[in-house]
Amino acid sequence: MADVKPRIKLDKKQAKKGELVEVKALVQHIMETGQRRDASGNVVPRKILSKFVCTVNGKQVFAAEFEPAVSANPYIQFKFKAEESGPVVLTWTEDGGATIVGQDSITVT
Amino acid sequence: MTLLPNRRQALAIGASAAAAAVLPLSAVPAFAANNSADLIKAFTGGKTATEGKVKLDLPEIAENGNTVPMTVTAESPMTDASHVQAILIVADGNPNAGVATFLFSPASGVAEANIRVRLATTQNIIAVAKMSDGSFFTASKQVKVTIGGCGG
Numbered sequence: 001m002a003d004v005k006p007r008i009k010l011d012k013k014q015a016k017k018g019e020l021v022e023v024k025a026l027v028q029h030i031m032e033t034g035q036r037r038d039a040s041g042n043v044v045p046r047k048i049l050s051k052f053v054c055t056v057n058g059k060q061v062f063a064a065e066f067e068p069a070v071s072a073n074p075y076i077q078f079k080f081k082a083e084e085s086g087p088v089v090l091t092w093t094e095d096g097g098a099t100i101v102g103q104d105s106i107t108v109t
Numbered sequence: 110m111t112l113l114p115n116r117r118q119a120l121a122i123g124a125s126a127a128a129a130a131v132l133p134l135s136a137v138p139a140f141a142a143n144n145s146a147d148l149i150k151a152f153t154g155g156k157t158a159t160e161g162k163v164k165l166d167l168p169e170i171a172e173n174g175n176t177v178p179m180t181v182t183a184e185s186p187m188t189d190a191s192h193v194q195a196i197l198i199v200a201d202g203n204p205n206a207g208v209a210t211f212l213f214s215p216a217s218g219v220a221e222a223n224i225r226v227r228l229a230t231t232q233n234i235i236a237v238a239k240m241s242d243g244s245f246f247t248a249s250k251q252v253k254v255t256i257g258g259c260g261g
Contacts, residue, residue, distance in 0.1 A: 067207035081218030
């Protein structure tokens, strides 16, 4: 999954300290629920992105745990408080441990 | 490749589809009494959640149960002394009630998250917020679902 590139959009690239920055992210993933059956009638096993973490300059600002009820190609929108300039790193972890990582940056004045 | 239905079959399919479409949307959920209460109890440790402080934004009617936009917000100063630690989302009519858990800290600035969810049928979405002082707050919203989104 290293080649999957998430789409990330910050509503501002520069922020004053204490300002809220909004993050929108979209990642391609089938989010297989474990509820579907294939043509032979066998259950298609669950395989979803079950964890999401956002760090800014190494510090966690938001995280989420997803269940199969989260739609395919999961979209997430959240905010963080601008404190330090640095990389904004978004990491999704699939059942089984594989990860998808996307990065942007924020400059805080 | 299946043959196209002949005219008589097509009319029959059309008639039954029309009949199904006018059934009331307030039917009992197909997965009545799922594990939503258990998930909430595990999250709160058995503590009662007070109604309030949490706001759930969901459409009244979801045309496509595969992707229903949902925003949850919990009021809080989000300071070290007083902030939202987590918000649990459950759906009481899905085969499994768990939807998501959002984790916040003062660094989040605001306890708010927006995702898209799969809903199998008309049901209630329940949000429970855990505060840093150990208290819990909750809100719920009913969503009418026209086409279920659980791949069945």
